[in-house]
Amino acid sequence: MVLIFKYFFPVIFLLSAGNWLVAPEKSGDWDEETPVQEVLKELGEATPAHLLPGESATSLMIIKQGEDIVKRGRTIGPNGKLSSYVSKYFICTNCHNIEQEDPDLTSRDPELRLEYAREKGIPFLQGTTFDGIVNRETWYNDDYVKKYGDLVKPAHDDLREAIQLCAIQCSQGRPLEGWEMRAVLAYFWSLQFTLEDLQLTPGEMAQLQAESANPAKWESLRKLVKGKYLQTSPAHFSDAPPDKTKGYGLTGDPEKGKVLYELSCLHCHNANGVSEYVLDQSQMSFRDLEKKIPKDTHYSIYQIIRYGTWAQPGHRPYMPHYPLERMSNQQVEDLRAYVDRMSG
Amino acid sequence: MLKTRKILIYSFALWLFSILSLAAFAQKEIVYHTFKGTRVVNGHSVEAQREGELEMIIAHRFGRLNGGPYELFGLDQANMRIGLEYGLKDWLSVGAGRNSYEKTYDGFVKVRLLRQRVGGLPFSATYVGGMAYRTMHETDSVRALFATNRMFYSHQLLLASKIGDRFSFQLMPTVVHRNFTESLVEKNDVKAMGVAARVRLNKNFALTGEYYYILPNQLADIYFNPAGIGIDIETGGHVFQLHFTNSRGMTERFFIPETTGNWLKGDIHFGFNMGRIFKVKGRWY
Numbered sequence: 001m002v003l004i005f006k007y008f009f010p011v012i013f014l015l016s017a018g019n020w021l022v023a024p025e026k027s028g029d030w031d032e033e034t035p036v037q038e039v040l041k042e043l044g045e046a047t048p049a050h051l052l053p054g055e056s057a058t059s060l061m062i063i064k065q066g067e068d069i070v071k072r073g074r075t076i077g078p079n080g081k082l083s084s085y086v087s088k089y090f091i092c093t094n095c096h097n098i099e100q101e102d103p104d105l106t107s108r109d110p111e112l113r114l115e116y117a118r119e120k121g122i123p124f125l126q127g128t129t130f131d132g133i134v135n136r137e138t139w140y141n142d143d144y145v146k147k148y149g150d151l152v153k154p155a156h157d158d159l160r161e162a163i164q165l166c167a168i169q170c171s172q173g174r175p176l177e178g179w180e181m182r183a184v185l186a187y188f189w190s191l192q193f194t195l196e197d198l199q200l201t202p203g204e205m206a207q208l209q210a211e212s213a214n215p216a217k218w219e220s221l222r223k224l225v226k227g228k229y230l231q232t233s234p235a236h237f238s239d240a241p242p243d244k245t246k247g248y249g250l251t252g253d254p255e256k257g258k259v260l261y262e263l264s265c266l267h268c269h270n271a272n273g274v275s276e277y278v279l280d281q282s283q284m285s286f287r288d289l290e291k292k293i294p295k296d297t298h299y300s301i302y303q304i305i306r307y308g309t310w311a312q313p314g315h316r317p318y319m320p321h322y323p324l325e326r327m328s329n330q331q332v333e334d335l336r337a338y339v340d341r342m343s344g
Numbered sequence: 345m346l347k348t349r350k351i352l353i354y355s356f357a358l359w360l361f362s363i364l365s366l367a368a369f370a371q372k373e374i375v376y377h378t379f380k381g382t383r384v385v386n387g388h389s390v391e392a393q394r395e396g397e398l399e400m401i402i403a404h405r406f407g408r409l410n411g412g413p414y415e416l417f418g419l420d421q422a423n424m425r426i427g428l429e430y431g432l433k434d435w436l437s438v439g440a441g442r443n444s445y446e447k448t449y450d451g452f453v454k455v456r457l458l459r460q461r462v463g464g465l466p467f468s469a470t471y472v473g474g475m476a477y478r479t480m481h482e483t484d485s486v487r488a489l490f491a492t493n494r495m496f497y498s499h500q501l502l503l504a505s506k507i508g509d510r511f512s513f514q515l516m517p518t519v520v521h522r523n524f525t526e527s528l529v530e531k532n533d534v535k536a537m538g539v540a541a542r543v544r545l546n547k548n549f550a551l552t553g554e555y556y557y558i559l560p561n562q563l564a565d566i567y568f569n570p571a572g573i574g575i576d577i578e579t580g581g582h583v584f585q586l587h588f589t590n591s592r593g594m595t596e597r598f599f600i601p602e603t604t605g606n607w608l609k610g611d612i613h614f615g616f617n618m619g620r621i622f623k624v625k626g627r628w629y
Binding site: 073084085088089091180271272274278280282283284285287288 | 376377444510546547548611623626627628
């Protein structure tokens with residue numbers, strides 16, 4: 001009996017106290033590091049289909065595998081062997097950034113993005129960034145149906161399908177295996193938005209914390225959170241100007257064109273890049289580009305930016321085009337102005 | 345005194361090697377495309393295949409221009425070499441080919457030793473070691489011929505620099521060893537110094553040229569120093585090289601010690617190299 005009082009009760013007491021001291025996280029107990037998905041879940045948002053079970057999403061090993069696939073095209077698989085390349089021609093980062101690329105998450109203004117990309121030294125690319133991709137609700141939006149037709153339908157509201165479409169069609173590769181898909185998704189979840197990314201004002205943060213315990217307020221709070229970033233990535237296609245000599249009839253800024261040339265064109269068209277058409281800062285490169293501007297071929301910057309090229313049997317690599325949200329007509333003219341200036 | 349001089353020379357060489365190695369491995373951007381192809385005209389350029397790349401090069405050298413209209417300025421005859429080159433690593437490639445001229449097989453190993461870098465090492469260096477085996481049926485009335493008599497070797501150190509966007513220059517100290525010579529007055533080891541250059545006219549066209557100076561008293565009088573000029577045409581994955589040269593052969597074993605054409609007499613061969621690169625291992629870039 002003495003033993004029971006001496007050892008058993010104190011142990012039980014300490015265990016109970018531990019429970020009281022480490023109380024479960026309650027709604028609204030968030031800080032800047034809290035993932036947006038966690039907040040929305042607690043505010044009654046339905047769980048997205050691409051959410052991974054906790055173990056897969058947080059395993060550093062799986063995240064690293066996903067990062068390898070995204071940045072290098074392959075990784076060490078579960079069998080301990082190096083996997084085959086998803087695509088022989090491209091890796092994800094040829095067309096997508098992994099960092100925040102828009103200064104304002106509620107806008108897809110390419111002018112603002114270019115300035116932001118220049119400041120941060122990141123490429124200016126055709127595809128949307130993977131930063132916060134898991135927080136979006138649709139992919140391959142708007143005019144992508146013109147390019148991929150019915151292939152877009154399953155990918156439009158399913159991130160797994162969108163990744164497979166990208167692997168098979170966009171990068172001309174193979175479908176991801178189950179473990180590869182989990183790894184890529186785990187990596188993408190590691191890039192999800194946190195409350196800090198949303199740049200909430202102190203008042204909004206306080207409101208979020210104060211009203212989160214009241215289910216009646218959840219809908220308005222969800223609206224508040226979702227109003228801080230785009231759940232979709234708009235993509236509208238444009239045509240090349242009918243008269244390429246005249247262009248879009250806008251006056252280009254060669255200084256902005258220089259940034260575009262360096263952060264966009266040279267990202268792929270450098271001596272070690274994915275393209276066989278190599279460009280550099282030599283006058284020869286600019287003269288070649290300038291000479292071809294009026295032509296109705298994909299060597300004209302108007303044509304290639306707006307239509308890209310296509311994978312063909314025997315020559316699978318191609319160049320994806322830029323939707324208006326990724327490069328505006330004004331920016332195409334800026335690029336032309338730089339090419340004109342540098343070609344002498 | 346001699347020993348001291350040797351020590352000084354070796355010390356200087358070691359110091360130079362250290363400096364060059366440090367410069368080579370510094371994290372500076374590599375200068376690419378000193379030459380567009382792995383050949384200048386007949387000889388190797390400092391360029392090599394990247395890892396996993398396989399290039400097929402089909403080369404022709406027609407007859408002499410001074411054959412006149414009857415020979416259609418040499419087009420009635422042609423020597424051909426078909427060859428494959430493969431990059432085992434970015435710094436190591438191997439190649440083999442077959443020449444219709446004297447039914448000769450050749451092979452080589454190419455090692456990129458140093459790479460020119462922007463603001464760093466001002467030149468690239470590549471070693472090429474080659475061998476060739478002549479299979480043509482032949483007899484010698486004086487001497488018995490063995491298999492070893494049909495073998496040839498070459499060693500080249502290629503030192504090249506790209507100066508600006510348009511101009512590239514290459515030095516090619518070369519030794520060709522022949523196990524068997526036609527004449528006793530000829531040396532088995534033939535030493536030569538080659539120079540080559542490339543001038544880019546625009547993004548797709550470049551003028552090229554090469555010349556090998558054969559050191560005196562090594563060959564019979566019937567042989568001339570090989571020289572060639574040409575034009576490179578770049579079309580994405582292809583490189584077309586059109587050229588005029590006084591040599592018939594397309595490997596070092598032929599064109600360095602056995603060039604019989606005299607430019608001044610019109611002994612000029614029109615020819616071309618046509619290369620197509622296939623990526624057979626790894627990613628395409």
